[in-house]
Amino acid sequence: MADTLAGPASGTPQPLPEFPMPREARCPFDPPPALKDLQEQAPVTKVRLWDGSEPWLVTRYADQRTVLGDPRVSADTDSPGYPTKASPEGGEGKLGFIMMDDPEHARLRRMVTAPFAIKRVEALRPAVQKIVDDLIDGLLGRPGPVDLVEEFALPVPSLVICELLGVPYDDHAFFQDNTKTMVHRDATPEQRGRASREVAGYLAALIGKRLAEPRDDLLSSIAGRVTAGEIDHQQATEMALLLLIAGHETTANMIALGTLALLRNPDQLALLRENDDPKFVAGAVEELLRYLHITHLGRRRAVTGDIEIGGQVLRAGEGVIMANEIANRDPEVFPDPDRLDLTRDARRHVAFGFGVHQCLGQPLARMELQVVYGTLYKRIPTLKPACALEDVRFKNDAFIYGVHELPVSW
Amino acid sequence: MKVELEADKCVASGQCVLAATDVFDQDDDGIAILLEDRPADELLDDVKEAVAVCPAAAIRLVEQ
Numbered sequence: 001m002a003d004t005l006a007g008p009a010s011g012t013p014q015p016l017p018e019f020p021m022p023r024e025a026r027c028p029f030d031p032p033p034a035l036k037d038l039q040e041q042a043p044v045t046k047v048r049l050w051d052g053s054e055p056w057l058v059t060r061y062a063d064q065r066t067v068l069g070d071p072r073v074s075a076d077t078d079s080p081g082y083p084t085k086a087s088p089e090g091g092e093g094k095l096g097f098i099m100m101d102d103p104e105h106a107r108l109r110r111m112v113t114a115p116f117a118i119k120r121v122e123a124l125r126p127a128v129q130k131i132v133d134d135l136i137d138g139l140l141g142r143p144g145p146v147d148l149v150e151e152f153a154l155p156v157p158s159l160v161i162c163e164l165l166g167v168p169y170d171d172h173a174f175f176q177d178n179t180k181t182m183v184h185r186d187a188t189p190e191q192r193g194r195a196s197r198e199v200a201g202y203l204a205a206l207i208g209k210r211l212a213e214p215r216d217d218l219l220s221s222i223a224g225r226v227t228a229g230e231i232d233h234q235q236a237t238e239m240a241l242l243l244l245i246a247g248h249e250t251t252a253n254m255i256a257l258g259t260l261a262l263l264r265n266p267d268q269l270a271l272l273r274e275n276d277d278p279k280f281v282a283g284a285v286e287e288l289l290r291y292l293h294i295t296h297l298g299r300r301r302a303v304t305g306d307i308e309i310g311g312q313v314l315r316a317g318e319g320v321i322m323a324n325e326i327a328n329r330d331p332e333v334f335p336d337p338d339r340l341d342l343t344r345d346a347r348r349h350v351a352f353g354f355g356v357h358q359c360l361g362q363p364l365a366r367m368e369l370q371v372v373y374g375t376l377y378k379r380i381p382t383l384k385p386a387c388a389l390e391d392v393r394f395k396n397d398a399f400i401y402g403v404h405e406l407p408v409s410w
Numbered sequence: 411m412k413v414e415l416e417a418d419k420c421v422a423s424g425q426c427v428l429a430a431t432d433v434f435d436q437d438d439d440g441i442a443i444l445l446e447d448r449p450a451d452e453l454l455d456d457v458k459e460a461v462a463v464c465p466a467a468a469i470r471l472v473e474q
């Protein structure tokens with residue numbers, strides 16, 4: 001009998017664990033305890049989603065990398081068996097190559113890889129440092145407390161993507177206002193939708209301008225693909241929007257949640273405040289990526305050919321979810337995994353996913369976080385939370401984990 | 411030991427460059443290139459790290 005979990009044929013079938021599982025309220029930085037239990041006891045097992053579907057859940061680090069690296073999985077949400085999104089409300093539309101398979105995925109991804117090469121990203125570091133310094137000047141010019149999310153964490157990636165895409169300075173305010181609304185906790189779905197359409201319309205128009213008069217920026221290079229007949233204007237706009245959306249809330253949440261985690265671990269914060277070695281700061285970024293793992297609802301795929309893994313067979317047409325946050329706490333790979341230790345070698349984490357869809361923006365995200373973590377606590381050494389931990393609202397149901405707001409003072 | 415890189419598998423993650431700067435670089439499109447296919451012994455740990463972190467299984471270290 002292959003399907004032992006289903007229970008005796010006559011009786012009621014054993015209920016499957018529901019996914020996603022709740023976190024422990026007292027441990028907002030740790031993955032749900034049930035994930036740890038599954039990692040130990042049933043590393044490849046079926047779970048039930050809100051819509052009643054029953055995909056596989058893979059919890060061990062090595063197994064997750066194997067599945068994500070296998071060509072027999074599809075990231076296309078239309079593939080049979082693809083595990084539906086987190087919640088009835090959670091389904092964002094299809095957005096560009098993140099939800100496509102090779103060879104089309106590879107063709108489109110390669111059109112925008114150039115600006116994310118390590119050297120190109122390094123060349124942006126002074127501009128990012130200036131953005132961060134200016135924002136900190138703005139904070140320090142005020143009495144506090146301020147909401148770090150709204151006043152610092154969200155503006156950083158928004159201004160950086162403006163820089164990268166080539167959004168003119170005069171339009172930064174428009175761009176920032178709308179991108180903020182797109183992810184704002186209090187915005188209604190209508191307001192979010194409207195803001196998304198504003199930004200998409202704006203990007204489409206700007207690509208139009210760059211079609212006519214190319215400059216030395218990413219939108220011009222995307223426009224060049226339109227001129228060459230490789231993609232149409234609509235696809236070009238989608239690509240720009242994907243880069244914006246994929247890098248915005250992710251980076252912002254790493255900044256805010258990372259700051260809260262450091263404030264709760266003062267010895268670790270002190271290490272970062274007192275250390276100028278860029279290598280140490282880079283390592284600290286990897287450890288915070290591992291420990292916080294903000295893309296917490298799992299990498300989702302549809303199986304397109306039978307895959308044997310962890311003593312189970314994932315069949316074509318079934319769904320599979322890799323809960324990366326628990327892979328990053330796998331004791332086989334990271335000793336004492338639940339400890340935040342900025343001095344450990346955390347480079348093998350899967351916070352950026354794994355396989356052909358692994359984060360395209362990771363060199364940029366790393367550099368931004370290195371600048372932020374390497375600057376903020378040195379420039380504001382007295383930074384402290386302006387509310388109790390119990391009062392911080394965590395984004396438990398959101399696609400990207402983080403805090404809704406983080407009031408701080410100094 | 412010899413390093414082999416399958417550039418058509420590369421997804422331009424940049425991870426190999428970070429892990430082993432002396433052995434890997436990227437072309438203008440961010441696709442990995444090999445600077446040194448027979449790296450000195452003291453670089454082998456870095457290359458092994460690059461093999462481990464490459465998301466696309468594009469790098470191999472073969473006995474030679």
Ligand code: HEM
Binds near residue numbers: 242294354
């Ligand atoms: C700390 C910040 C970030 C985190 C934690 C993060 C995480 C991720 C993860 C887990 C994936 C894989 C999705 C999957 O396999 O289904 C991904 C893909 C992607 N990310 Fe990021 N990301 C971050 C920042 C950025 C930035 C700054 C950009 C660009 C400006 C970006 C652009 C992308 C793109 C384009 C993809 C799709 C790649 C593909 O499908 O080939 N990300 N990211």
Ligand code: SF4
Binds near residue numbers: 419422442466
């Ligand atoms: S680590 Fe792999 S995918 Fe990333 S740049 Fe190097 S060869 Fe390419």
